[in-house]
Amino acid sequence: MAKSSTSDRALGLPELLAQIAVHLSPPSLAVCARVSHHWNDNFTPPLWHTIDDSLYFWPTLLHLYEHLDQVRQIRRVQDRIRHGLQKYGHHIRHLSVTNEDFAKVVSQDGASLRLESLSIVWSTRSFNWTDGLDMLTPDTLAVEKEAVAVVEKGGILHPDAAFNWNFTKDDWVLIQKFWLLVFRVPGLRSFKFFVPEHRELLKVITPQFFRGPLAAQFRTLTSVQLDFEQLDLLDFLETLPNLQHLYTGYDSIKDGTLKKVYPRLRTLVIDQTLSGTTFYNLLKHLPGLEHFGVGSVLKILEHENCYGYNNNNENDGIPVQLRGLHLLDEFDEFDYDTMADIAYDILPGLPFLTELTIDAVYPSLGFVLVTYCRQLEVFRCSENIDSIHCDGINERRGINVMSDLLESCPRLRVFDAITHEIIPNRIIRNPWVCKNLEVFRCQLTGFSRLDSDEELVYKGVVQAMESTRDMILSEEQDEICDQHQRCQTQHHQVYDRLASLTELRILDLGHQLINPEHRNNSDPYVESLNRESHAGRTYIHDNGPIFGSMELSLPSGLARLRTLKKLEVFGFTGVDHRIREPELEWMAKAWPHLEVMRGLCEGQILGAVDCYVTSALRRKMQKLRPDVRHENFEPEGSTSVCLRRLF
Template sequence: MARPLPWEIIRNVGDYLDPPQLLVCIQLASSWKPPLIPRLWSAICDHSYSWHKVLKQDNTSDTWTEADDQRLRDLFVKYGHHIRELDVSSPYLIAAASSAETCTNLCSLSIRFLDLRRPYNDPSGEEQGGMIPGPLISPVFEEHLQSILPANRGQGQGDLGRQARLLDGWNLVQHIWLLVRQNAGLRQLVLCKNISELAIVPSSFSRASLAVLHDLEELDYSPDHLDLFEILIALPKLRSFSTSLTSGGSDYLLPTPHQLERLDLHKATVGSGTMHNLLENLPGLVSLTIGTFYLDGWMGTELGRLMKSTPSQLKELYFSHISPPLSFEDYWAAMLLIPRLPCLTTLVVDRDSMEIAKAAGKHCRQLRVFRQAYDGLSIHPVDGVQLQPDSVCQMLETCLELEELDAIHHKMEVQSILVRPWVCAQMTVFRCQIVGVNRLAVEEQRVVDSLVASGRLCSRDSLEGEERLAVERLVESREHQQAILGRVGQWTSLKTLCFGHEYRNYRLYQLDEPPYYTVDGVKYLQYDGPIPNTLELSLESGLERLAGLKDLEMFGFEGLDHRIGKAELDWMAVNWPKLKVMRGLHVDTMPYVEYNVRRAELREYFQKLRPDVVHATMETSLGLGLY
């Protein structure tokens, strides 16, 4: 008779099996149960197909029903003590885990969303007659929770059904908080926003429930009423806190040896007083996300002095919804906040932020990432907003470690670029407009094309008048372009290179009388034309100087007055072997837009050369998980 395998070997085998495979092994080999059951039940994620299959077992239904309640509860009673990570969304699983009272060894509890297959709350109208509490499933909720059950319960079938749904929600929020209170050893806790829709949880109860979690390091929770600094005081080991609080909390925080490293207040409007206290009294803060920064006017002079007094060690700053450019918020953030952050390595702004970009180039010499998190559909001025050029140029001149400059709404003028040195050498992402190239006018381009066709372009000494002037402008323009592309070509680590974006004003078709035109009886919308005086990206203008970009994965030239043809596409297909996405020859999806025959021909041609490359426009982005 063969000897059973040692448990150490069985455990090692289990590390390579998914939950359904582990379950099969446990069911088929009784000797494998002791080492594999803890492995199987150590981490549960109910929105994973694997775990859904394990928990359902012989039940083929895709949804959880009340008929599953007892079986699920029995499973958690038997195996709940093995669970260390619980990531659930089903109300039935939450209730089963809570009522089993064996899931008391959790290190991580995540309820990122609630799978409310039945509408637990009904926003159909205002309640009449006030609220009354529902039944409590545990004495710990006595005099704490307030339900959302209406006081004047109707007797109709619809009213009874609605009361049942509300009661389900009332019970669910109790099960969630019971799970929290049963696991004092939690290190990570994620509670979704919509649990506040199920019952009214007083801040005193939330604070008391969280205060017992002495080992908690990560918290993602957005209560209706909870003071930020009370959370920090109650949880001394907290290293990461994310919340949807719309205010930064109290403007004052006493000095504390708190170890908080990451703070996400992505909806908060944070005053300079609160910001000063955060930076002053949380010395370990590495990453901060806020909504909008503003100056506290009633003590602006004093706060200005305080904000500039002591530099902060903050390395990452995210503005999740900074106001439009040229705003007071942008100005005061640049004047007061950015100069205090010399150690900043990552700066992400939701929209174009000219003053902040300038300040970052001046004060944040260690900057590695500057990103515009929101890409609008148009880089033409909308609603009269126009960014001044060259606001990001100084970063290239002063930030030695800059790796990512993702700011497509910002412009760089050729003359400004050529007179400034670029100190950064490890750029991986470059998305900016380069303008002021001084391209030929339409008539001048016709003259040059005629000279090319007749073979006279190289005989400049014999040219006179408008022909000589057109050729001289062409030579100067291409020399500038070659110099610019030569600089970009030195960034051999580039993976993303984009000189343009969706350039047409998408709002035109929303006007009362939009500018239409007709071709062969078909009506089209007159969009803005290509951006003038941009790079032409032809081989003659210096495209070959980008031959060293062997790691390039995305190349974009939307909206440029480019002269890319089949010869340029042949060159790209060979010299950029890792190219995955091209933005500029994609199928146009703008409303009432005329079919571009030339673009379609070039796209089809390149698809034959490189069928692995995707042609698509850049979708609107919110960057780095700000929302």
């Protein structure tokens, strides 16, 4: 610590002693001093080691002054952040920023940080926190000079006069300060900079930029996530010799052909479609690649004899160690040939594959995976559908298509395919070999459930038999009783299969999502939904539950899942679950680690109120387990699924 700092702090000791000495004996004072010393040495550094302004108390702090006018609010918030950085910033090693005020303070006062990783991300929010500023245009040179002059030595970036500017002076200054911060932080190993709504801010990033004033800083980087406008992959890998993880956005790779081997790269995500030739060229020259994310892989010409590992002489002998393949594009029914090509031509050449992310599943995919990739541990299918009720919205995905994985891949830990369906007869007939499954997100449909009319008949039979043992059933009644018994048997056997998965942390059996276009109450879709009144309020039912989905009541066998002691997430949105208060009381006790419940959350239609039964159940669960969060699962798309896993 600097002498001046020590002296300044020592001046306050007499006052401090005067306040507490009357309450403590000298030995107690000594103990307090030692505790304070140990606290600062042992607890403060870990507490400030990783800062994410979207977690814990930070969102509350950043909104403390919302009641003030905008200028005073921004100044107060920034002063609080600046004070924290000045006092504890030297402890921060990993910094993730999503708030504009936080970003502004960091860009101005972050030079003293000793960061190892820096992340600045805006998904839908604008950089512009000041309105009414002049817009930069090619011929407003004076404004441009004023903006750049704010930054030390004219800034890092220099705009091209021919470029069509459409962002404000503050935007330009901010991006300058971001790169200056990168420049000033020695030893930075990872940075992430995403502004999807303002990609023009990154159009100034050219290949020459990385050979410019920041070249020395970049040489220490091991991970980069940046939505480049154009990226020369060859030039980039040459400039960053220690790079291990690279993500770049849509259509950013100018030239994906490599002529030299780069063994250090472990992760490469390129959100664009590659030809089969380029795909295998990258695998050949990136022998250390473990995870590869691409939009899709296509043949260049129809007459090519597949670009597969064993059928293309150019690819013979490539030591493909790839463990994760992540296909980010959405597929539809017209992409069957592409899916077949990927299944039959690419996957057989990836014998070490343990993770696969893909948009849709087809019969050929499951067959090839269990034939050539039995070591698969993680399978994710993205959720690019509007609702679990697919009739009239989307074509229903295949049934039982990926069951082969559960039956043939013993190392499978994650089966994340909520758009997929498995029927109970398949589950009962074929045992699962994945005993260490931790995540199971899939629809279980096809149970022999009674419809509403049949249930009335069955209840009548039960009531009648309680008083008349020798009751003679009609043919219809006899069939309904047999169907009920078959359904009970199905449920018990499926429950037993799920109960055997004692490592399960996530069990999600359905989801129901409303397209954002349908969130307006004036939309005809919303107006067509069923309504009912209860206690003076109107409730909207967003479709009905899926007929034939799994019942989750105690009479159906729910208690058989008492073995799932590690369960953290339980989802049943859109399922005809029949959960009532007794089931909630059982869950609250049987699953001590439960953190999230999906199925009792409020509806997603703007202004609509969910079913009063659901509201009552949610309130009941909140009393039983106030620590359990209720949420609707929002799909983040295959790209986000991939990035959450890779970075």
